[in-house]
Amino acid sequence: MTTQTASRYTAEYSKIEAKLPGGSLPWLLELRNDALKQFSGRGFPSLREEEWRYTNVSSIEKNLFEPRLEPSDQQIDKDWLKNYCLADCWQIVLVDGYYSAELSNLAGIPKNVTIKSLNELLDADAEQVESYFGKAVSIDEHSFVAFNTAWFGDGAFIRIPAKTLLDKPVQLLHVVTDPNRLAATRNLVIAESMAQAQMIETYVGVDQAYLSAAVTEVFVEPNADLTMFKLQCESEKAYHFGGTYVKQSRDARFSHHNFAFGSLLARSDIHVDLGHASECNLNGLYLGIKRQHLDNHTRINHLEPYAVSREVYKGVLDDRARGVFQGRVVVAEDAQKTDSEMNNRNLLLSNDAEVDTKPQLEIYADDVKCAHGVTVGQLDEKSVFYLQSRCVDEETARNMLTFAFANEMVTKIKQKSLHDLVLAEVLKRFPQRGITQDWL
Amino acid sequence: MLNIENLHVSVVDKPILKGINLQVKPGEIHAIMGPNGSGKSTLSHVLSGKSGYTVTQGQVTYEGKDLTEMAPEIRAREGVFLAFQYPVEIPGVSNIYLLKAALNSIRKHHGLSEVDAMDFLTLIKEKVRLLEMDERFLYRAVNEGFSGGEKKRNEILQMAVLEPKLCILDETDSGLDIDALKVVAEGVNSIRSPERSFVMITHYQRLLDYIKPDFVHVLAHGQIVKSGGPELALELEEKGYSWVENKQAA
Ligand SMILES: Nc1ncnc2c1ncn2[C@@H]1O[C@H](COP(=O)(O)OP(=O)(O)OP(=O)(O)O)[C@@H](O)[C@H]1O
Numbered sequence: 191m192t193t194q195t196a197s198r199y200t201a202e203y204s205k206i207e208a209k210l211p212g213g214s215l216p217w218l219l220e221l222r223n224d225a226l227k228q229f230s231g232r233g234f235p236s237l238r239e240e241e242w243r244y245t246n247v248s249s250i251e252k253n254l255f256e257p258r259l260e261p262s263d264q265q266i267d268k269d270w271l272k273n274y275c276l277a278d279c280w281q282i283v284l285v286d287g288y289y290s291a292e293l294s295n296l297a298g299i300p301k302n303v304t305i306k307s308l309n310e311l312l313d314a315d316a317e318q319v320e321s322y323f324g325k326a327v328s329i330d331e332h333s334f335v336a337f338n339t340a341w342f343g344d345g346a347f348i349r350i351p352a353k354t355l356l357d358k359p360v361q362l363l364h365v366v367t368d369p370n371r372l373a374a375t376r377n378l379v380i381a382e383s384m385a386q387a388q389m390i391e392t393y394v395g396v397d398q399a400y401l402s403a404a405v406t407e408v409f410v411e412p413n414a415d416l417t418m419f420k421l422q423c424e425s426e427k428a429y430h431f432g433g434t435y436v437k438q439s440r441d442a443r444f445s446h447h448n449f450a451f452g453s454l455l456a457r458s459d460i461h462v463d464l465g466h467a468s469e470c471n472l473n474g475l476y477l478g479i480k481r482q483h484l485d486n487h488t489r490i491n492h493l494e495p496y497a498v499s500r501e502v503y504k505g506v507l508d509d510r511a512r513g514v515f516q517g518r519v520v521v522a523e524d525a526q527k528t529d530s531e532m533n534n535r536n537l538l539l540s541n542d543a544e545v546d547t548k549p550q551l552e553i554y555a556d557d558v559k560c561a562h563g564v565t566v567g568q569l570d571e572k573s574v575f576y577l578q579s580r581c582v583d584e585e586t587a588r589n590m591l592t593f594a595f596a597n598e599m600v601t602k603i604k605q606k607s608l609h610d611l612v613l614a615e616v617l618k619r620f621p622q623r624g625i626t627q628d629w630l
Numbered sequence: 631m632l633n634i635e636n637l638h639v640s641v642v643d644k645p646i647l648k649g650i651n652l653q654v655k656p657g658e659i660h661a662i663m664g665p666n667g668s669g670k671s672t673l674s675h676v677l678s679g680k681s682g683y684t685v686t687q688g689q690v691t692y693e694g695k696d697l698t699e700m701a702p703e704i705r706a707r708e709g710v711f712l713a714f715q716y717p718v719e720i721p722g723v724s725n726i727y728l729l730k731a732a733l734n735s736i737r738k739h740h741g742l743s744e745v746d747a748m749d750f751l752t753l754i755k756e757k758v759r760l761l762e763m764d765e766r767f768l769y770r771a772v773n774e775g776f777s778g779g780e781k782k783r784n785e786i787l788q789m790a791v792l793e794p795k796l797c798i799l800d801e802t803d804s805g806l807d808i809d810a811l812k813v814v815a816e817g818v819n820s821i822r823s824p825e826r827s828f829v830m831i832t833h834y835q836r837l838l839d840y841i842k843p844d845f846v847h848v849l850a851h852g853q854i855v856k857s858g859g860p861e862l863a864l865e866l867e868e869k870g871y872s873w874v875e876n877k878q879a880a
């Protein structure tokens with residue numbers, strides 16, 4: 191059945207195939223064809239696949255989300271969009287998956303830094319793209335990677351040259367303006383050796399059903415330092431499948447902060463390959479309300495010795511929302527002296543809310559330090575009582591503790607404009623709880 | 631002010647308090663001493679309304695009202711304050727916010743308007759100085775990462791700001807160094823008044839040197855086995871609890 195729908199997509203999409211970017215580049219054409227074969231063979235992921243056992247994607251098969259070769263000509267509500275454009279950042283804006291020069295703001299980027307639309311670069315300097323494209327993730331990873339590779343329309347290419355310190359974050363803003371549309375974007379981020387930068391991926395869209403399928407490949411080269419934020423605030427009717435695939439070279443540092451707030455159904459994949467003595471921090475917060483389904487997958491591959499990984503994912507699920515956390519840490523035979531900690535904590539606020547959590551440790555080396563922990567539960571009653579004994583009524587006490595639980599992840603954001611935006615999005619999701627900012 | 635009559639309390643069917651009688655009048659200071667596990671904290675929890683305790687017999691009235699009928703926050707707003715033996719860490723909620731929220735709930739409870747922001751800051755800074763605390767503690771999350779002594783001091787700060795009528799101090803002196811003990815005792819003494827009463831649970835005479843009690847009670851096996859004046863504490867220090875426990879048994 192899955193493959194049947196897949197073939198509908200294949201049939202529909204074959205109409206635009208010839209006009210997709212990079213059509214004159216043999217390497218890309220070949221890759222797209224392989225991806226297409228892969229996808230039409232496998233179809234969308236099914237519950238039988240271990241990595242997808244908690245997430246049923248059959249609802250996206252009922253629709254056929256349309257691919258297009260250009261952004262829609264719908265007027266964008268600029269006042270609304272302004273909420274998501276962060277001050278003190280360079281912006282590269284993708285509308286319906288395509289670069290918008292009008293909305294982007296790249297004035298004053300240092301000359302040696304590249305922040306461009308992927309299509310533009312495929313025309314101007316395809317070799318630069320070729321050396322990174324598909325190198326952090328392969329089309330065999332899962333069908334959505336194949337899907338994205340076959341049909342991506344555009345994306346962003348960001349390269350911070352060696353020894354460059356970028357003093358403002360780069361915001362990559364994805365906006366979908368059109369119902370029933372597919373926005374498939376492919377992004378490449380390269381922090382060359384000893385570079386230092388911050389990047390913010392933001393996903394928003396009109397209050398309609400649409401499909402956002404993004405793959406971001408990230409290369410953190412020797413001794414570089416990259417911090418990435420992902421703020422997923424898609425419409426509550428939308429489908430989001432976003433993967434971030436990271437390769438860390440020797441001594442590289444990478445931090446990722448993943449905020450999954452929007453979408454009817456969202457799946458996020460963060461994969462990190464760790465080189466010698468590199469360091470990665472993965473932080474996540476998923477807030478599910480109504481009937482949202484938020485799936486978070488992380489994989490940390492310790493491939494070489496002395497790398498350190500720290501992971502904290504927190505979930506708050508209310509109403510009939512469902513959360514998934516699957517965190518896998520793999521320590522290869524050569525990765526001695528690995529130091530890894532993974533922690534997933536969940537709060538269920540209603541009887542109908544659900545979470546499936548599955549941390550997995552696979553260790554093939556013998557001299558390592560690995561720890562993981564999971565909690566699923568309600569609020570700590572001792573804390574509720576403590577607040578009550580300080581005059582706070584029980585309901586407010588519970589709300590304060592819930593908010594505090596989530597806010598711990600928000601307070602990790604040092605950039606003020608982003609911090610305030612994320613905080614506003616958190617507060618928006620629990621309005622009935624009377625949570626106010628001055629609790630901070 | 632507080633009247634405890636023949637109070638029996640069980641935790642999951644296990645009797646812990648077995649007939650406590652205690653009367654606290656306005657302005658009085660009562661010290662409660664007693665061996666580990668005798669039920670001192672249980673008593674303090676029952677008075678402040680923690681769930682999980684069943685009153686199987688007896689009654690507790692506070693200012694003429696049945697205390698056991700009130701929700702914990704109502705008791706707190708009516709002036710019952712418990713300084714915890716083990717204060718809880720609340721990550722994500724700042725100390726100053728909690729103080730303000732607490733103070734405003736008390737004011738609202740008494741039909742008063744919210745405290746003026748400037749007045750609040752002035753008040754709170756005065757109390758912080760009184761307890762020789764660093765102002766930065768105000769902006770940290772409640773008790774998070776505080777040392778044992780800092781937590782105890784923070785409890786007394788809250789007490790000094792909220793100005794309760796009945797202050798229950800559960801081993802506030804444990805974990806304080808000598809200087810901190812003095813500061814905390816001064817904090818307590820500074821809010822003593824003819825209307826305000828204290829119930830101090832302690833294991834040590836040391837605290838009572840600074841805050842002189844009117845009465846000393848010994849709680850053992852869920853009952854008050856002996857009551858007396860301040861001299862009783864000295865006697866206990868010298869002879870140990872077995873002295874009163876045995877006497878009771880005899
Ligand atoms: N939730 C509970 N479940 C079972 N037993 C309990 C519970 N809470 C208290 N108890 C028991 O009740 C008794 C009294 O405990 P409590 O904490 O009141 O003692 P305490 O006098 O304060 O001791 P300490 O001096 O060590 O602080 C102890 O035996 C304790 O184990």
Ligand SMILES: [Mg+2]
Pocket residue numbers: 670671672715800801
């Ligand atoms: Mg105790």
